Amino acid sequence: MPTLKGTGQLTLTDMNDVVAQATAPTSPTEGALWWNTIELQLYIYQGGVWKKSTEGLIIGSRNLITDSKVRLLPVGVGSTRVSTSLKDSQEYTFSGDYEIVSGTPTAFLLYPSGTSNGSYPIAIPTTPKGKMKMTFTPTSTQVPNLNIYSGRTNAEALTTDVIFTNLKLEIGSLATDWTPAPEDIDDAITDIELTLGNMANDNILDFAERQVVKDKIADIIGYVLADATTTMPTTATNDAGTSGKGTFYNVRKGAVMAGLSVTDARYVAVLTTYNALKTYLEALTPIDPWDLRTTTQDTYITVVKDTFRTNWLNYYKAELDLTTATAEKLKQNVDDVEVGGANYASNGNFAVIDLTKPLWSASYAGQVKEVVDISAEKPPFRYAYHVKKYN
Secondary structure, three states, X not given: OOOOOOXXXXXXXXHHHHOOEOOOOOOOOOOOEEEXXXXXXXXXXXXXXXXXXXXXXXXXXXXXXXXXXXXXXOOOXXXXXXXXXXXXXXXXXXXXXXXXXXXXXXXXXEEEEOOOEOOEEEEOOOOOEEEEEEEXXXXXXXXOEEEEEOOOOHHHHOOOEEEEEEEXXXXXXXXXXXXXXXXXXXXXXXXXXXXHHHHOOOOEEOHXXXXXXXXXXHHHHOOOOOOOOOOOXXXXXXXHOOOOOOHHHHHHHHHHHHOOOOOOHHHHHHHHHHHHHHHHHHOOOOOOOOOOOHHHOOOOEEOOHHHHHHHHHHXXXXXXXXXXXXXXXXXXXXXXXXXOOOOEEEOOOHHHOOOOOOOOHHXXXXXXXOEEEOOOOOOOOOEEEOOOOEO
């Protein structure tokens, strides 16, 4: 049997499951593998033909929908435009959450349009809240616009009241966790500069201005703080997402899912700037800036405008930096896809593996295991177990 070459990070249970032959089998079965030694390319037998293992591999990255956190479609509205940049023959995946306030929609409708229209119904369960997902490929006449209707037909949509949240449109067939579009965080920073900064021009926060602060905190943590609450949630609570999943949770979760290290400075910065904002807001007196009880309606909080503005701005810039880093990492993940290399299965606790017990152990010949330094490989792993010889 020939020596095989491959690089990867995986959980390996039976080496027989991943054996590829150096010549194309004459009578292949579905899923058979063939290592083309001329092209140095792995092929998979699918649907009666040999296909490159990387064929059709597309991983989405950034959210293509701006203002994607909440879209309200009350009775009489029926639809909302989510994109004006669809491309011909490009595969997209749309995902999000919904809440039916009233009406009985039988489906939601994705509606790409250009010189003609497409129609992609998203089946929904009978529950008033749930998730939706649809992968579609618009034709040349169905671009560049994309609307979503709150019913299977326009007439049905006009009679429903639906709230869409966490909408995401991404390239490829894989739906990933919601993250805001980079433009949304840019807009948030502008909003901070023009709204939160300006409203503290007189160095005080009145009742109406505290309402804005309360809304901004809710966006970050994913739920509305009770008026009588005296502290904002910890970063651990935000990361867990058990109380709510706001922008803090989503940008950090998305970064980890993309493969960014939790020690990455941009990942850590979201935590540190949140803590700084939390500490600053909790220290304001004589009441908390999210307290909107009628008994505190005439109470004013004194602030220093520049300090107030800086704490907010630092946090939003940290979110933007991490979102940008996540998009770059997802692109790198695709760029770094390689088939071929050394026959290593890395990043496992190989010291405890008993190589006498696997099903293929009878094929071993001589001393078959060694620790190999593969720190120069991409991604940058450190050590691997290398099976050197077999019958």
